[in-house]
Amino acid sequence: MTSHPANGLDDIVHQRVRLGILTIAHEARRVEFSYLRDTLGLTAGNLSQHLGVLETAGLIAIEKGYAGKRARTWVTLTKAGQAALEDEIAQLKLLIGRIEPAGTSPS
Amino acid sequence: MTSGTAFSGDDPRRLLSGTRELTDQVRRTQRATWFPLLVLAVVTFAAIPFRYSPHRLGTCAATATVRICTAYPPALLVYWPTALVLAYVVIAAFYIRRSQARGVGTRVRPYVVAGIILALAMTGSLVWTLYHPLAFPLAGAGLFSALHSYPFAIGVALVVLSWAERNGALLALALGYSAVVLVTSAVGSVSGHGWLGFPVQLVIPGSVLLLGGIGFLLAQRPWRRAA
Numbered sequence: 085m086t087s088h089p090a091n092g093l094d095d096i097v098h099q100r101v102r103l104g105i106l107t108i109a110h111e112a113r114r115v116e117f118s119y120l121r122d123t124l125g126l127t128a129g130n131l132s133q134h135l136g137v138l139e140t141a142g143l144i145a146i147e148k149g150y151a152g153k154r155a156r157t158w159v160t161l162t163k164a165g166q167a168a169l170e171d172e173i174a175q176l177k178l179l180i181g182r183i184e185p186a187g188t189s190p191s
Numbered sequence: 192m193t194s195g196t197a198f199s200g201d202d203p204r205r206l207l208s209g210t211r212e213l214t215d216q217v218r219r220t221q222r223a224t225w226f227p228l229l230v231l232a233v234v235t236f237a238a239i240p241f242r243y244s245p246h247r248l249g250t251c252a253a254t255a256t257v258r259i260c261t262a263y264p265p266a267l268l269v270y271w272p273t274a275l276v277l278a279y280v281v282i283a284a285f286y287i288r289r290s291q292a293r294g295v296g297t298r299v300r301p302y303v304v305a306g307i308i309l310a311l312a313m314t315g316s317l318v319w320t321l322y323h324p325l326a327f328p329l330a331g332a333g334l335f336s337a338l339h340s341y342p343f344a345i346g347v348a349l350v351v352l353s354w355a356e357r358n359g360a361l362l363a364l365a366l367g368y369s370a371v372v373l374v375t376s377a378v379g380s381v382s383g384h385g386w387l388g389f390p391v392q393l394v395i396p397g398s399v400l401l402l403g404g405i406g407f408l409l410a411q412r413p414w415r416r417a418a
Contacts, residue, residue, distance in 0.1 A: 100206060107210040108295075111217040116294030123216065151291060173210065179203040 096141050097172045101126065101134050106169045109144060109161040117157035135159065143168050220295050222356050222411055227282045227302070228364075228404030231345050234274045235397035238341075239390060241267040252324040259324040268314065271341040275310035279303045298355040306348035313344045337376030342396040346372055360410075364403045372396050 097103055104124050109115050121131050138144045143165035147158045161169070246262035253259070279302075286299035317339055320326055337343055346369035353362035375395045 100209065103206060103210065104213055107213045108217055111214045112221070112295035113298070114296035115217075119220075119294030123213065173207070176203045176207045180207065183203070 094168055094172060096137060096143070097168045098175075099134075101130075102138055103169075103172060105131075105134060105138060105159070106143065106161060106165055106172075109159050110166065110169055114158050114160050117159065120159065138165070141168075217295055218357055219411075220293055221290070221297060222358060223286060223289055223413065224352070224356065224358060224361050225404045225406075225408035225411055225413070226285050227278075227349075227352065228400050228407060230278050230282055232397050232400035232404055234278050235342060235345070235393055235400060237274065238267065238270055239393050241270045242390075242393065248318075249321045250324060254325065261321045261324045263317070263321050268317065272310050272314045275341065275345075276307055279306040279310075282306075299352075301355050302348060302352040305351040306345075309344040309348055310341065313339065313341055334373065334377070337373045340372065340376060340392070342372045342393070343369060343376075345396075345400075361407075364399075368396065368399045368403070371399050 097106065101124060105120060108120060108123060112119075117128075117131065117135075120126075120135075121128055124131070126134075135144065135146060139146055141164075143162055145160045145162055147160070149156055149158070241264060244264040244266040246264050248263045248265050248268060249261035251258060251260040283299055283303040286297045290297035320339060346365055349365035349368065350362065353359070353365050372392075375392050
């Protein structure tokens with residue numbers, strides 16, 4: 085008997101904001117804190133909490149610096165983060181395959 | 192602009208479509224396709240005066256049945272690699288500066304590296320061909336000239352940019368532009384590389400780059416803060 089795809093979901097990644105952070109960091113390669121905040125519609129505090137969870141799990145790396153006099157925080161995806169994102173997407177597709185009746189496609 | 196409302200819910204379909212929307216949004220933010228096209232259009236138009244300079248480089252070689260001579264303006268051989276390398280450096284600087292301002296990384300490096308390598312390789316190949324006239328095929332000379340032209344190297348590099356930017360519209364433009372380069376090169380060869388032949392080989396490809404650049408400028412509207 086095969087396990088249900090939901091069992092393969094990682095609780096850290098299977099959360100819409102954290103999945104969004106990983107998705108953006110993957111595509112952007114390097115993303116600034118304010119871009120994540122504005123794009124995901126979060127407060128700075130809320131975003132910081134999610135970044136902390138992902139950094140503790142080793143899925144992202146956070147680099148702080150300055151652009152002129154302005155403090156900037158850059159986020160990059162680690163190899164573990166890349167793998168976790170790929171796993172999550174694969175599990176989501178499996179789940180959709182289970183939910184969708186044969187012959188139909190998601191709208 | 193935020194996509195928080197679009198990227199919500201725990202439904203796997205919505206999560207997956209949300210990741211696609213975010214991916215598209217990041218790509219739109221990263222793209223600045225209009226800039227390299229306009230810069231390369233300027234570089235192409237600026238090459239026109241150099242094509243009328245004296246053709247002092249080249250040599251002749253003969254076999255038992257045929258004698259082939261090559262000729263090329265040294266000024267053009269200096270202009271193209273210099274202008275292209277400078278153009279790619281300017282393009283890289285523009286993308287990096289824009290990336291820092293917008294808060295997302297850039298994918299321009301493969302394009303800039305490919306562009307510079309192609310420009311230098313084209314120069315080496317051109318010089319070698321100039322001094323080895325017998326390597327120049329008599330059949331399909333127009334195609335051979337087009338493949339050994341800097342405008343064609345620009346087109347190949349644009350294909351790399353379309354891959355880096357995941358930009359299907361740019362891929363179509365790059366392929367169309369490369370086809371135009373091949374056709375205009377053939378026309379230029381037919382006209383005997385005379386007064387009309389040279390400008391045709393630069394004015395038409397340069398115009399394609401210019402119009403493409405204006406089109407992408409209007410589509411991408413960089414004056415908006417974010418896509």
